Structure formats: structure tokens, C-alpha cells
Amino acid sequence: PDVGGLAASFSRIDLAIDFATDADFALPFEPETFIVRWTGWITTPVGGEHTFTCGSDDGARLVIAGREVFAHRRLRPYAETTGTIRLEPGRHPVELLFYENRVYASCRLYWSGPGFERRVVPSSVLTPPDELAGVVQPHVSRIEPAAARVGERVTLTGVGFARSPAGNVVTFAGVPADVVAAAPGELVVEVPGGAETGDVTVKVGPLTSLPRRFAVDSLNGLFAEYFLIGRDL
Numbered sequence: 001p002d003v004g005g006l007a008a009s010f011s012r013i014d015l016a017i018d019f020a021t022d023a024d025f026a027l028p029f030e031p032e033t034f035i036v037r038w039t040g041w042i043t044t045p046v047g048g049e050h051t052f053t054c055g056s057d058d059g060a061r062l063v064i065a066g067r068e069v070f071a072h073r074r075l076r077p078y079a080e081t082t083g084t085i086r087l088e089p090g091r092h093p094v095e096l097l098f099y100e101n102r103v104y105a106s107c108r109l110y111w112s113g114p115g116f117e118r119r120v121v122p123s124s125v126l127t128p129p130d131e132l133a134g135v136v137q138p139h140v141s142r143i144e145p146a147a148a149r150v151g152e153r154v155t156l157t158g159v160g161f162a163r164s165p166a167g168n169v170v171t172f173a174g175v176p177a178d179v180v181a182a183a184p185g186e187l188v189v190e191v192p193g194g195a196e197t198g199d200v201t202v203k204v205g206p207l208t209s210l211p212r213r214f215a216v217d218s219l220n221g222l223f224a225e226y227f228l229i230g231r232d233l
Contacts (some may be wrong), residue, residue: 001099002037011206013137014038017054017109017121025105028174028199028211031178035099036107040117042121045092048114052121053082058101062109067096071084078106087203091127097233126186136160138168138202138209147215153180153212158189172214175197 010028017038018024022031042064044050052069054060055077062072070083098107112118127133138160148154162168165179168187172195181188189204199211 001035003037003097008206009034010201010208012208012210013128014052016120016126019105019107022105024209028171028201028208031100031105032102033100034105038094038096038195039096040126041091041096043125043127044087044089044113045125046114046168047088048086048169049084050087050111050113051082051084051118053080053110053118055080055106055110056098056099057104058099060096060098060107063095065094067122075101077103079202094126100175104180132206135207136203137207140200140202140209143200143212145215145219147217149217150191150193150195152198153188153190156189156200156202157185157210158187159185159200160207160209161185162185167204169203171203172196172216173200175205176195 008152011077027034052062052064054062054070054072055078056072056076058075059073060081062083064085064087066100067085069085070081072081080224091191096109100126111120111121112120134205136159138158140156140158142157144157145156156170159226161182161184163182165182168182170177170179170187170189175195177192177195178190179187180190191207197215200214201211202209
């Protein structure tokens with residue numbers, strides 16, 4: 001699928017492409033009918049022939065230094081596609097596009113080359129695009145209290161938060177929340193109306209934190225039904 005010109009629904013830094021199951025993706029939405037495009041740099045310590053293998057369900061295409069290494073465009077149960085490319089020592093631009101079209105999502109990228117056997121491509125040779133090199137990935141380590149009602153305030157503790165409230169986009173199960181106060185390691189937010197028990201994420205610039213579970217307590221009050229009759233009663 002072509003995602004050119006589309007705004008990403010979710011973005012983060014993935015240390016490696018090693019997602020064996022739906023749950024491994026840890027997405028803030030159901031891992032069905034989605035596309036992910038990984039971009040950045042891959043560093044080859046030694047020059048020579050390098051073989052890349054992608055196990056995926058469904059399709060995947062790998063491009064390194066502007067050259068297509070492999071492409072499997074059709075739907076399939078988990079299977080592997082392999083390609084070989086000669087690379088000089090140093091870093092090279094890389095793009096892997098993967099799509100999942102229902103039932104089971106999986107994508108794992110392996111490589112082998114001069115002096116080493118097949119293994120998952122490690123994070124030590126992968127770096128993000130240059131414009132993200134100095135950015136800290138937002139991460140929520142704790143939410144206090146762990147459950148609250150709509151309209152109550154909770155404190156998010158973590159790293160990578162923006163210093164101004166407007167620089168942080170916080171969602172509760174997909175519903176945007178008001179950020180009351182912000183600091184690099186702490187956010188005070190108000191549980192938004194319409195939120196349900198589910199995942200909380202923080203987005204700062206182009207990066208979004210991994211989801212953290214939060215419980216929204218039931219509201220107090222009575223169920224009210226209003227009927228506009230439109231004439232005297």
C-alpha cells in the first residue's frame with residue numbers, strides 16, 4: 001500500500017524489528033489493517049554481501065541505499081522473504097514497509113553477513129533519521145492514582161515530556177485530555193469526558209510513548225432522560 005502523503009496515526013522509535021505476535025506491537029489500536037514504515041540508518045561494520053530475511057504476515061518490502069532488497073506484496077500467513085545486497089562499511093539509509101491485513105500480525109527482520117550468522121538485526125546498528133537523533137522518546141512509567149473518575153486529575157511520571165502543556169498530547173483510550181501542568185518528568189492531566197478504561201499515551205512532536213493501562217471509574221449520579229415536547233404540558 002502507498003502511504004505517501006498520509007499522516008501517521010501513531011509514531012515512535014522501535015529498537016528492533018522483532019514483532020512475533022499482535023501483542024508485541026503494543027499499539028494503541030487493534031493491530032488489524034495497519035501499515036508501518038520504519039526509516040533511518042543501518043550501519044555495516046564490515047563491507048561485503050549481506051543477506052536480509054523478513055518473516056512477515058502479511059507483506060513487506062526492504063529498501064537499502066535506494067535499492068530494493070526484497071519485496072513480498074501479497075497477503076500470506078507467516079513466511080519468509082530473503083534478499084542479498086552488497087554494502088560498503090558505514091551507514092546506509094534504510095526503509096522497511098510492512099502491512100497487516102487481519103487475523104495475525106507479525107514482522108521480524110534478520111540479517112547475516114561477513115563474519116556473523118543469521119540473527120535479528122540488533123538495535124546497535126540501527127539509528128533513527130537525523131532529525132530525531134537528539135529526541136528523547138516519551139515514556140510513562142507511572143500514573144497516580146492508578147484509577148480515577150472523569151474530570152479528576154492524575155499525575156503521569158516519566159521521561160521525554162515537553163516543558164509546556166501545549167507540547168504534550170495525552171490520550172485516554174484515544175480520547176484527548178487537558179494537560180494542566182507540564183515538566184520534563186511529570187504531567188498533570190484531567191481525565192477527559194468520554195474516556196474509558198484503556199491505554200494512556202503521551203505524544204511529543206512526532207513520537208508517542210508506549211501505552212500504559214489506566215482504569216476510569218464509574219461516574220456518580222443518576223441517569224437523566226430529557227424530552228422536549230414543544231408545547232404546553
